[in-house]
Amino acid sequence: MAAEYTVAAVAAPVAVVALEFVVLRTGLLRTARYWITVAISLAFMVPVDGWLTRPDATVVHYAEDQISGIRVPWHIPVEDYGFGLALITLTLLLWQRLRPADGGEGRDG
């Protein structure tokens, strides 16, 4: 039986991407601006999440049987990157979808 958080961490970004292609259709995933934002955000997530999961002062604990056991770097469960990717992507997609029609910033790319 697969660890549930592992499954959810893969399913969530897939679901968000599906939402984009089927419903939102912003085209954001084809822009460099989106991918650079994700790269920067996930890079900053490492120290934050690293601090939250540090073994000697753990803020968030994970059930070992619900994660793959891969923790990188330090004590961060690899699943958290799927969680973070889904969180950031959903946010940016909705933000892009809600951009003012006359704001003129939609395709700055």
Place this chain on the structure above:
Amino acid sequence: MDALRYLLILAACVAVTLPLEPVLGARVYRQPRRLLATLVPVVAVFVLWDLIAVARGHWWFSPRYTTGVTVAGLPWEEWLFFVVVPLCALLTFEVLGGGPRLLRRAERAGMLRRARGVPAEEPARRDPATGPDAPRARASAGGRRGR
């Protein structure tokens, strides 16, 4: 101080990204309605995921490193997490989209006049009402009114 740990981590994220708005020209806090409309569904979806995960024992929160204030069964820090992380991402995204705006700002300051080959008499026409920025200023004002 231990009880404030999670809260302080989130505060650090807000503090680090805050200058992106006034200094680098991101427009996120200045579009409060668009921001709220973006955050409400995001918080709803991720709080739901969080509640299910906690109920099924995927993860749990340290009573020592949280304040103990809970909202709907989750530490309020966790709710804030779903506001703070999207905020940081949006500020980053908006700064990255600000290339043309930064260029205009530099032009206005006269820094790029020669590089862009603008004629020498150009500065005389740089009146805010009629200059090249005027249509854009109107557009963004309209955007703010829009929703």
